[in-house]
Amino acid sequence: MGFSDADLTAIWLTLRLAGVTTLLLLLIGTPIAWWLARTSSKWKGPIGAVVALPLVLPPTVIGFYLLVTMGPNGAVGQITQSLGLGVLPFTFAGLVVASVFYSLPFVVQPLQNAFEAISDRPLEAAATLRASPLDTFFSVVLPLARPGYLTASVLGFAHTVGEFGVVLMIGGNIEGETRVISVQIYDHVEAMEYGQAHWLAAGMLVFAFVVLLALYTLNPSGKRK
Amino acid sequence: MSQAVNGIHARFKLDRADFSLDVDLDLPARGVTALFGHSGSGKTTLLRCIAGLERVQGALNMNGEIWQDATTFLPTHKRALGYVFQEASLFPHLSARGNLEYGMKRATSKMDRAALDHVIDLLGIGPLLERRPDQLSGGERQRVAIARALAVKPRLLLMDEPLAALDLARKQEILPYLERLHEELEIPVLYVSHAPDEVARLADHIVVMQAGRAVANGPLTKTLARLDLPIHLGEDAGVVLDAVVSERDAQWQLARATFADNPAAGVWVRDGGHAVGHPVRVRILARDVSLATTRHSGTSIQNILPGVVEMLADDTHPALALVRVDVGGAPLVARLTRRSAHDLGLKPGQIVYAQIKAVALIG
Numbered sequence: 001m002g003f004s005d006a007d008l009t010a011i012w013l014t015l016r017l018a019g020v021t022t023l024l025l026l027l028i029g030t031p032i033a034w035w036l037a038r039t040s041s042k043w044k045g046p047i048g049a050v051v052a053l054p055l056v057l058p059p060t061v062i063g064f065y066l067l068v069t070m071g072p073n074g075a076v077g078q079i080t081q082s083l084g085l086g087v088l089p090f091t092f093a094g095l096v097v098a099s100v101f102y103s104l105p106f107v108v109q110p111l112q113n114a115f116e117a118i119s120d121r122p123l124e125a126a127a128t129l130r131a132s133p134l135d136t137f138f139s140v141v142l143p144l145a146r147p148g149y150l151t152a153s154v155l156g157f158a159h160t161v162g163e164f165g166v167v168l169m170i171g172g173n174i175e176g177e178t179r180v181i182s183v184q185i186y187d188h189v190e191a192m193e194y195g196q197a198h199w200l201a202a203g204m205l206v207f208a209f210v211v212l213l214a215l216y217t218l219n220p221s222g223k224r225k
Numbered sequence: 226m227s228q229a230v231n232g233i234h235a236r237f238k239l240d241r242a243d244f245s246l247d248v249d250l251d252l253p254a255r256g257v258t259a260l261f262g263h264s265g266s267g268k269t270t271l272l273r274c275i276a277g278l279e280r281v282q283g284a285l286n287m288n289g290e291i292w293q294d295a296t297t298f299l300p301t302h303k304r305a306l307g308y309v310f311q312e313a314s315l316f317p318h319l320s321a322r323g324n325l326e327y328g329m330k331r332a333t334s335k336m337d338r339a340a341l342d343h344v345i346d347l348l349g350i351g352p353l354l355e356r357r358p359d360q361l362s363g364g365e366r367q368r369v370a371i372a373r374a375l376a377v378k379p380r381l382l383l384m385d386e387p388l389a390a391l392d393l394a395r396k397q398e399i400l401p402y403l404e405r406l407h408e409e410l411e412i413p414v415l416y417v418s419h420a421p422d423e424v425a426r427l428a429d430h431i432v433v434m435q436a437g438r439a440v441a442n443g444p445l446t447k448t449l450a451r452l453d454l455p456i457h458l459g460e461d462a463g464v465v466l467d468a469v470v471s472e473r474d475a476q477w478q479l480a481r482a483t484f485a486d487n488p489a490a491g492v493w494v495r496d497g498g499h500a501v502g503h504p505v506r507v508r509i510l511a512r513d514v515s516l517a518t519t520r521h522s523g524t525s526i527q528n529i530l531p532g533v534v535e536m537l538a539d540d541t542h543p544a545l546a547l548v549r550v551d552v553g554g555a556p557l558v559a560r561l562t563r564r565s566a567h568d569l570g571l572k573p574g575q576i577v578y579a580q581i582k583a584v585a586l587i588g
Contacts, residue, residue: 046461122316122317125310125314126316126327127277128276129328129373130303130331132300132302135331143316161438
């Protein structure tokens with residue numbers, strides 16, 4: 001026994017999806033988290049709540065609305081079609097977009113916590129040493145927030161790897177395109193291939209444990225300072 | 226205020242529910258100016274306004290260069306200043322050297338190698354450069370922070386109670402470095418402090434702040450000798466006089482400090498090791514000065530100076546009075562009980578003998 005070719009395809013697809021999603025999330029999540037950490041705007045509450053929605057919503061709900069908006073008649077679908085990109089559902093790109101929404105809070109919240117832990121003082125000190133705000137962000141904030149970035153990357157990646165409901169709603173089950181590990185396990189179980197399912201399921205279990213172990217060992221939160 | 230002015234002109238106005246700031250100050254272009262006042266008097270806010278860290282209505286002209294007016298607000302990173310915060314605020318992710326170089330990499334005018342080495346030497350941080358901030362003591366961190374602020378070759382140095390977060394031993398460790406800086410720096414320094422002893426040692430000029438207003442602004446010696454200052458210094462009331470070491474008595478380990486304002490008068494102090502001709506400062510607290518209408522003999526007090534009573538004023542406690550005596554151009558302040566003042570019949574113009582029990586030699 002061992003992994004079948006289809007299993008390996010699913011594993012590779014999942015890793016690619018999680019990798020691309022995590023990268024995009026770090027790029028998108030950074031300004032959102034910075035704004036949430038620093039603003040005193042009345043929009044802080046509403047925006048924070050929207051970002052946190054995927055924490056409590058059933059994945060099928062997120063998947064359903066993304067399917068509708070990205071579908072041929074949805075607002076996003078209209079735009080992608082007019083740009084000649086076709087529609088996103090049932091494509092890898094569509095999965096990436098969905099995963100970004102789905103894992104957003106897992107990246108934004110650790111970053112926001114990391115940014116909030118940085119006082120104004122180092123930023124002011126940098127300003128008195130001729131650093132512009134953007135320069136300060138890269139030369140002071142990023143290095144100081146590094147533990148937050150580690151946590152955000154690991155959680156964003158792991159959470160995307162573990163996604164199932166959203167994928168099913170928006171990506172279906174296309175081998176090499178949208179059939180990720182969790183869907184592959186589901187297929188095995190449907191087909192009564194419990195042995196195959198065990199390989200993948202146990203692999204996921206070990207992966208999740210190792211990732212979290214690494215996170216808690218490398219990043220002992222609350223002990224510093 | 227677009228004309229070139231020599232010095233710093235700062236005008237700021239801020240109205241908040243719990244705090245207001247309203248100052249209009251001309252500050253000298255050289256030397257250390259102390260912004261002195263109790264906590265909450267607005268001295269740190271004023272410093273932050275000057276740095277551009279606080280954005281309030283006002284104007285700021287720095288030696289003819291406009292940093293702020295009705296239409297301009299130069300952001301902090303474009304102002305040629307150095308800032309030392311109350312806590313050292315070193316970047317924890319950089320070594321001491323990395324901290325020093327942070328500003329140097331970015332400043333358009335920066336210190337050359339030799340000047341930097343001199344500052345490193347002056348502040349005694351050479352052996353610390355490869356350490357991280359968390360491997361430095363509080364005093365060492367603050368010395369690195371001072372060097373970091375100087376390394377960008379500022380045209381104005383702002384120091385916000387750089388010693389306040391340190392214990393007495395650390396303060397004593399840093400003060401000599403600050404004094405050496407004071408002697409060498411060509412740029413104006415604004416030094417926020419609520420500690421009279423620091424002000425006495427370091428400042429040339431003093432701005433006294435109270436409730437967001439500058440209630441006095443002038444040379445240190447003259448201003449400290451004023452008896453009408455609205456803030457009472459209590460036990461710290463006294464004068465600081467510029468002097469020169471004129472004579473040393475090797476047998477008794479004493480040195481004579483002659484007043485700069487009156488070379489004929491001076492005091493004997495413990496020999497601080499300064500050569501004859503070396504400028505020093507002496508601080509004479511009001512509580513250490515007593516007055517007599519005739520010259521006493523048979524007293525342990527060595528420093529007895531004849532002078533003329535200039536004015537009397539109330540002190541903090543209703544039993545006490547402050548008396549300013551002019552000792553040939555140098556002011557002294559004595560603290561007496563009001564009963565003594567009454568019994569001696571003290572009044573302006575009267576000749577008295579100031580008996581000085583203790584003199585602190587500083588710098």
